[in-house]
Amino acid sequence: MTHQKTEAIKTNSRGVVARYALYLRKIIAMLAAILAGFYLILRYRLDKQPNHPQNTKYVQYFCRRLCAVFNIQVKVHGEIPREPALWVSNHISWLDVAVLGSGARVFFLAKAEIAKWPIIGRLARGGGTLFIQRGSGDSVLIRDQITEFLQEDIPVLFFPEATTTDGRSVKKIHGRLLGAAIAAQRPVQVCVICYINQQGELDLVSPYVGQIGFLDHVKRVLEMDQVIAHLYTLPAIDTTGHDVESLTSLVHERMQTALAELQQKELGEVYVYDTQPTVTV
Template sequence: MVSFIRTQYNRSKKIIGMTSTLVGGFRAAQKVGAFGDGASRETLSPYVQQFCRRMAGSFGVKVVQVEPIPQTHGLWVSNHVSWLDIPVVGSVAPVFFLSKAEIGEWPIFGRLAKAGGTLFIKRGSGDAGSVSDQITAFLQGGSSVVFFPEATTTDGKQIKKIYGKLLKSAIDTGLPICPMVLAYVDQDGKLSDEAAYYGDRTMADSLKIVADSKGITAHVLPLAPISPVGKDIRALTDELQKVMEAGLAELHSRVLTA
């Protein structure tokens, strides 16, 4: 009975925290005129980072920069472990996110995503080229963007195959590819399976598991920027694969104790 009460209390506390963060996000967006055309993405960036930091915290996730994250303008990439990656990455890097266009029509999260400067991708028959062109225009406008090149979530133990077609936007703009790797660690110093969203887990399952979890820390390690100059997509993809595999191994060696 006591365990049940504690579980319900922990869930309720996180739900209240998430709700409070959403309300705060709406208030901040109204304050800077983000629901209209009055806020530039440069103005929005610190608000987006603050909102993401609070959202991660509302789920009980502590975000730690293993090394300071450079606030570099470029095409950012990260390994992909969970839906938690969005608030974690957004809390430390000066980036905006990609989203399917239809999500922009959602009543709550859609409005906040629009207010937060999200790049809504209009897909045409799965055409990665058109998506890359949209990212290129976004980057040329002075805003950095992040995407997850594994194209799926993992258990966080390794880097899966990287799909590099969207790296074309770095080639087209000459801007650096800015990789980072992240790892979720539990109180015992092991990779947190609770944070990972993979396999047969549904979104509802994952939310429940995270809500019931305790002491998850998201460690984020920035890696050296990759210049796209003089390289084609295949060369960049191969280089990024090796860099992220080595980076994740280094991160695990630095933050895992069990």
């Protein structure tokens, strides 16, 4: 074996070792963040009053630790309001929760299956997450519960697309839950997220789409280089005079416009989206 081949093998070996060492450090950091989450739940008994407004600061702390674990830098565009509102965002990945929670003090709405997930489900329940079974009629009960929360100045965020996308555009909006903001006479706070990699391109690792399993996607995220999550918040929408249909259409329009503006600013291009979307109320 030549000297050059020997050196090449050594260099490659060092690279593999370094990569696995970094991966191991991230795993340890993730476990530490999870333990910190359970510590917060137990130390401050968050599960006794999981939706107390004061608990949002603990949720925010946990989300910021998760962003650090997954090497996500959050860059906020616009103001993060503290006024009670119903928050809505486009949905790209389970990482959205960490990104949004690191920027805004809110509670989240999630699909019912997550409540049954080991570890994650327990953390979500302790963090005040509201769970909904899509299509089962529970949305009416959840809407009424969100209305009560908003009336008590408890901020809630949900993803009205009801599914994840690759981040290029906004899918149709399921706006039935927006009726909670109307009933509570609270504003709707629209925001959008865009993940950009180190090459200045739309990141394709962060999106949780396709047939990939959750654990496999977590592994990919742990292995990825730093990604910047751009969080763009718009002025809140006053719900006065709106019905669910008009509010749904306006929210969809604002989300699409905001995402296009964010893409143009950070990527220099705008992906094509449907300018006349069908909204589901």
